[in-house]
Amino acid sequence: MSATDDALIAVSVVLPACGRMDLLDRSLDALMRQSLDPRSYEVIVVDDEPNHNTLHLVAGWRTRTLDRGPRLVYVANPGPRGPAAARNRGWRAARAAFVAFTSDDAVPAMDWLAQGLAAFSDNIDVVCGRIETPVPARPTDRQRSAHAHEQADFTSANCFIRRAVLDRTDGFDERFSVQRGSDADLHFRLLESGIQVARAPQALAVHPVRPTPWGASLLQIRHAVFDALLYKKHPTLYRQRIETRPCWEHYAIVAALVAALGSLALGFKPAAAGAGAAWLVLTAWLCVHKLKGTAHSPSHVAEMIVTSALLPPLAVFWRLAGALRYRVRFA
Incomplete structure (x- = not known):
């Protein structure tokens, strides 16, 4: 891609992947159908579990969209692994001044990029879109917890950040190997730096709740170890926004x-x-x-x-x- 073509790219989308081919294919399909001019954005797929299947899937989409765009890039992330490391590798490879983050199990709406970019102004550096997690009227406990994701103040499954801000903050803290901890840490660092997060409810990404094995919460509870790190870094904000008191x-x-x-x-x-x-x-x-x-x-x-x-x-x-x-x- 020439320097002239680079200048046309308004936003870079960072999409971490971890071997879930069906979900990645669905997310890429949504990103390829954006209402934004295909020449004005790029999609960077960061493979957190590098394998030929993901590479071939991305190559197939690149072949189908080669003539009209957008630019589609595959980046292997051999380590350290985790969503924070994958997102850092992605935004550091980005060519645009704005970076949009989503996840392979999210389905951005057709005008997601357009609405996210429209929410920026000279005094806005970070924008968070809206997440929808459809659940039944009588959800499982897991589905109810996932549905609460809709109320999150900040989520890397749907956010837009100026590249200059990411450079200044050094992006996500890679010590957090789970999304919740890395998202909250970046959000708190932004707030402590005086950077407010603007809301863009029109920038929608649907986040279907994936089926989980019976008793999966018993394995996921090990992620609580990172709450201590989050508390150590941001004790006041942790008590204000995560847990007002110990359990x-x-x-x-x-x-x-x-x-x-x-x-x-x-x-x-x-x-x-x-x-x-x-x-x-x-x-x-x-x-x-x-x-x-x-x-x-x-x-x-x-x-x-x-x-x-x-x-x-x-x-x-x-x-x-x-x-x-x-x-x-x-x-």
Whole structure:
């Protein structure tokens, strides 16, 4: 591409991919159909799990759009892996003054780029579009949590940032290997630098909730370790926007469980029975809370019973592990 062609590119889209071919194909289809002049934007696919399948998929789309555009680029990200590292590699390869971020499981509306760019003015450096996560009237607990994504103040699944701001802030902190932590960290650093995030509700990206395996939250809870890092970097904003207080309910459940097991081991059966009853009541309360307003299918109810019993000790473990790893007083 010549320097003259480079000058036509108004915005670079960074799209991290991680081996989900069907989702990536769907997202690329939406990006190729943007109402913006195809010559005025580029799409940079950053492969966070470099493989020939992703390369061939991108090459196929490039062949189909070679004559009309947009410019389509494949970038391998051999490491370090994670959404933050992938997005950093993407925006550093960008040619435009504006960088748009989305994800391979999002489906941008046809006028997404046009609406996002239209929201900028001389005093606006960052714009966040609107996310829609359609869920059933009676969602699962996972679907309800994902639906809350619509209310996020900032998400890299739908945001636009001036390249100069990314250069100045050095982009995403690659120590966060999950999107929530890296997104919140960048958002907080922008706010602490006096950079406000403008809203562009017309810049829509639909974010369908993907099916997850039964009990997936038991594996995902390990990401709580990064909450300690986020708290260490931004203690005030963390308490204002993430957790106004520690999750004492989890600590109370774990304390009751430890007291019950310890009393039983020492032969104090009445104390063990009392602590066990407290653990059972608190766990039942948590389960009822998780089921409130959600689907009551046998499979989902069983999942909530099991995860309500196992999540509190796992959550406490990973939060304390984070506090030790990052040397911060965090609970």
